[in-house]
Amino acid sequence: MDPSADDPAPPEWTRAQRERLVAWAERARHPHGFAWLDDTGRPRAEEGVHTWITARAAHVGALHALHADGADGTGRRAAALAEHGVARLRESLRDPVHGGWFSRLDLDGTPADTGKAAYQHAFVLLAGATGTAAGIPGAAALLADAAAVVDSRFWDESAGRAAEAFDRDWTGAEPYRGANSNMHLVEAFLAAGAATGEPAWARRALGVAAFLIGEQAAGHGHRLPEHYTADWAVLPEYNRDRPADPFRPYGWTPGHSLEWARLLLHVEAALADPPEWLLPAAEALFATAARESWARDGADGFCYTLDWSNRPVIRARMHWVAAEAVAAATALHRRTGAPGYAGHADRWWRYVRAHLVDDAAGNWRHELDAGNRPAATVWAGRPDVYHAYTALAFAEGLAAPGFALRTAEGSGAR
Template sequence: MSDQTVPGSKAWRTDQLTSVRAFAERSALHSGGFGWLDPSGDVDESRGLELWINARMTYVFSLASLLDRRPHPLAEHGVRALTGPFADAEHGGWFQSVTSAHEPASTTKGCYEHAFVILAASTARTAGVGGADALLESALDVHERRFWDEAAGRCRESWNADWSEPESYRGANSNMHTVEAYLAAADVTGDRVWRDRALSICERIINRAARANGWRIPEHFDADWNVVLDYNTDVPADAFRPYGATPGHGFEWSRLLLELEAALDDPPAWLVDAAVSLFEVAVRDGSVDDTLVYTTGWDGKPVVRERFHWVMAEAVAAADALARRTNGSIGPAEANRWYGAIDEHFVDRVTGSWHHELDDTLQVSARTWPGKPDAYHIVNAMLLPDAPLAVSLARSLT
């Protein structure tokens, strides 16, 4: 068996990265921005343009610019989309989605999507992409003024178009991606306030709420940050706000805690302990054979048994980070098992990329994720094992 066929090896990951990049390039639209890719890699014309996808694609192609040591044309293509049709020239910030004619479709201003604008802009600036400096300055300003809540030490969830009506819901998912975005922003700006705020978010959502809940992360809160454990019991497979615990987020938070610890000058000891606990609970609750379910109840038993590509990607990334941080005492066995499952069940060698969702019999499903719109999780998982924990992925490639 050649190294290129060994799941998880450097050669295997490079091969996957090349395949996913080529597949993702097909999302670029001549009219601007990036569309939603169907299972075959064609743009789904029935859908408009989503801000989170466009920010993620801008991030992916900005990383490609750093990897190739030359500008990738789709990185600037993405920056133009973020500074063009998605930008609200009247009220500031970015629309959640726009139509194929570049008219606003959803005028909600969400923390989740705005965090990805920061991540994209930070990475594009590191890669020297035209227009990225102004985009990052605007994105950080909007996030600080509209989403960061100093009194709560966490971020608000969303607003209406003119910022007059905040949503009463608060969510862990948007705050988790804000941690990632703030760490990237700290790297590129040199301003430690972003790391301090990332630590504040982690302290409250993980060290307090998750610890008190047996390391099953409460995902949903009310406006006063009271935990709402029965949120969305009637739509348990929601793509962004599912009921119950999400093992994939346990892995994602675990990795982010280790990256935060490495980035801080004087990190608190609980960061590593929490990273280990989150990982162990996610493994125990989420594992079905060599794959991982989407959600579990608060008793740790599976609720939504579909297997998602992003959960597997975050699992191997967390396992690798923990293996390095613990000198191999935690993570290697799990990573090997999961890489094998990814190679066997998720990698699509016919049309490209990875299947985004499998059902409980490991057949391709579309209950929650039709098509293959995402490249971000795969690209991260393929690159992070070669990057130091202390800096953002973009900085590690400079």
């Protein structure tokens, strides 16, 4: 019998899937980091080596090593994968002159994009934190270095949020602020707090969440504006003429609402005395995203972006959105005990298995069209295992460092 008939994500399946994703990341290993792979697992030479891909691969390798049996060969390979990523972040991808991390190298190691972006630096901080928790050589030094760069270059203490991007020598700053980079910094702050035992990281994460979710999303019908001016005024029409931008799409992004729903629960668990608004906000974000994005245009799957009247803009189905959806549903079910969340998780796992998991290749299809056929409107190839691995780990109850949850039994929730 197909195990999905009863449980769409049984432990033996999720464990095998996690191991296959680690094997896919191994195929991306490159002398200068981790390459961007195409659908068949070959490096895309035109993309070179990205910092965010290398850092995510190091994070996943460290996470898998943490969860593997000490005698397990997969765990040892995952630790080696993480060690390679950490070493390349400390050497190949780091700017030896001005500090911080290049965004991208050509395959020969030549810097191809020397800009310094908060998004990439968030993942370097995350890789250092997870690697430190897993005992990966060099990870503690990477964490300390990344924390110093984030603090001195990106963090704006007066705003309680991070700046977006600079040129190589830090003299030119982009007059834009982004919710996406700050969201991933919240993720990295929580992991850094777990790795160092320093509670200030969680307080900083709460401050970012209070502005972006407690103020902005709450003030826009539980839909998060992603784009802002340098002084944090909302830019609702940003990239209307480029709606499929892979990192700054026009409109609102339900996948980020689902990701934030889970992150708010982790912020709650990281604080000794969390504010009461975090759980209701997580539930509101989740409910709005699920209602407005799931199967809105006749087929299952999440529409990638919507306009401010909740009309689909980019109808493609992204693998990362489905991954964050099942992770959020699982987290909310554990936090509240409400059975509806478990129902959502089951429904969406069935969708993942039917349409996104590519058993022949050993990875998940990154993008589908509105009819759930393979597509490449926004993403070409399969550079990422991080979102899928996160969802699978949550299905097994394997929390990453800094990503604990309060439970329905332990918190008095319904």
